[in-house]
Amino acid sequence: MTASRPAFMHLSPADTVGVALRALKSGEAALGVTLLADIPQGHKFAITAMAKGTAVVKYGQVMAVATEDIAPGAHVHSHNAAMSDSHSDQASAPGVLHAAPARTTFQGFARPDGRVGTRNYIGILASVNCSSTVCNSIAETANRLLLQHFPNIDGFAPIVHDQGCGMANQGEGFDALVRVLKGYRDHPNFGGVLIVGLGCEVNQLTLYQRSDWTEERIGIFNIQDVGGSASAVRRAMELLEPICAAANADSRSAQPVSKLVLGMQCGGSDGFSGITANPALGVASDMLVAAGGTSILSETPEIYGAEHLLIARGDAATGAKIRAMIDWWRDYTAKNGASLDNNPSPGNKKGGLTTILEKSLGAVAKGGLSPLAGAFAYAEQIRIPGFVYMDSPGYDPVAATGQVAAGANLIAFTTGRGSCFGAKPAPSIKLASNSALFRQMPEDMDIDCGVVVEEGVSLEEMGQRIYDLLLDTASGRKTKSEEFGYGDNEFVPWKIGAVL
Structure with missing residues (x-):
């Protein structure tokens, strides 16, 4: 400097x-x-x-x-x-609508249900941890043998996890897993899906039969029904041929920005996050909302202490939902011998963040100034436009997994310390809060928001740059995390409740 x-x-x-x-x-x-x-x-x-x-x-x-x-x-x-307990009664301002931006279209994949994809992957979904290794093998084999024959497909994405059995077949944890998997099954960034179970698990495949997909876009089977693991891979190749043919027929076309659903994340935050990257992303979020799109803020433990700023921007029912989420988290952390002020992390503190209140005040800046249109449970389908809130942990992979399941076809991720992340099927843009990080990790950072401080770039101009990058990415431009190959291990559904 x-x-x-x-x-x-x-x-x-x-x-x-x-x-x-x-x-x-x-x-x-x-x-x-x-x-x-x-x-x-x-x-x-x-x-x-x-x-x-x-x-x-x-x-x-x-x-x-x-x-x-x-x-x-x-x-x-x-x-x-x-930590201070005197934060909740401070005055705050209502939401403000912004003028629509000049750029209001992108190139996306129109889906039969009216939604639009920013990518055209084939999802290989495991219903249970027992089928995860087989799903990884199916994706690896398909990427090696099939992908070269279907140029309009972005790849085969294994959606694998460590749940699905050893859990109750009802309650918060089971419901959350089912919402997540159904959200991925129906995600607009998938041109088709194959769902593979073992056969004897709690999370049965009968829960995931066809929804809006046509006959040739989905395949479902249990490993126990086809002869074992190697036979399951061979069976998958047979089922994937017509799925790939259907997805390969899809192509990009001009689509309105109203079809974009942006999930907003922050991880590895520092003292600059609330000054540069987060408020600049907030400007881009306001632009997206003004164009008819949807932006999702999450990570409830990281809005604690700043929830009043969000509540003031929504109606009474939305405010009540957010207060109930905060109360749930207070109870949840207390039962597990933790505190909401356990966050910030050591890296956050080294970067200048002192309490969760300070971190939260910077984190909510990602949501801009638009009115709050609604509040949703973790991985609940979001089919309304505007700026919305979705409950989730602050743990980045879990929060992003919930946002993608809720419908996010694009992720924007701010970081000050250098968090590495990418999700499939939603491309993830990494925003550096300081220029030193951007120079230090150019292989992972997509845009330098530190120029707000180093070069005096206004938040409005920085927000415009982010908005343009979001639309370019939605139209097919690859992010740094996509170029490296992130996304195969970042699917992490929220695990709530006892392991039985």
Whole structure:
């Protein structure tokens, strides 16, 4: 960073802290105070005295409480600031509709049920962990022997997992697994699917018979019924031939942006995430919503402390659903001897995040400013346009799996520390919150949002760049995670309940 670029930032007039945009040295002057300690990049320093027990304010919101007296210029972090319970009654603003962007179409695969795919994979779905190895073998064999004959197919994606048996056949955990698998079975990014079970499992194939697919788009069988593992692979090759022929006949055509469903994720966040990548993605989300599309925010443990900002943007029924989700998570973590403030992770803290409140205030920025149109259970089908919320853990693969199952045909993933992720069948765009990360991991990062700080690019311009990249990706441009081959191991349905 050159001397002409800002060294620090004051995000809101109400804030009691500033943020170091580069590493600052003790004795430097910043925002009217003399620093009393070295301040790492992305970390906070006090710009006013804070007595023990008083609020630490960032983004104009309470992000922590001082655990000791804090002098102006002091480094503010986990050594002198901790979780606050005084966040939930703060004033917040209603949602704001934005003008539609100029670009309102992309090139996608129209499906018979009216939805549109951004990719044209064939899904090889395991109903149970016992068929996962066979499904991996089917996908590997099909990619080696069949794919070359069907140029309009993007590949054969194994959707495998470690559930489906050793669990109750009813209740939250079982219902979540069934919703996820049905969501993938019917996903618009699949031109066809093959579902393989073992035969004796709790999660029986009878739950996954044909829905909107035509006869030639789906195949279903149990390994026990065809002679064993090797025979199952041979049987799969027979069933896949007509499925591939049907999918290969599909081609891209101009489609409205209203057919896009964007899942928004953040992982490996840092002190810049809530300043650059997340609010810039929020601008792109607002543009997508204004064009008639859908964007999904999730990760309930990572909106804790900022849920009031979302509730203010929806109607009473939606607000009640989000409050109920927060209450469920408080109870769930307590029963398991955990706390919602166990998050941020060590990497988050090294990057400058002190409490879950601070992390959440930055995380909700991904949702922009649009009104909140609805709140949904994990992996529940989302068929309404607008900005919506879906319950999920903060664990990235589980959250993204739920969003894809809910209908997301595109994923945008912000990171400040360098999280590596990609999903199938939904392409995943990686947004670096700082330019140092973008330069450090160019093989994994798709776009550099650090230029908001390093080059003074406005959030509006950065949001436009993200929006254009989303549409380009939806039209077939490969992401860095696709080029590497991510997606075969990132399908992780939420495991709730006892293993029996």
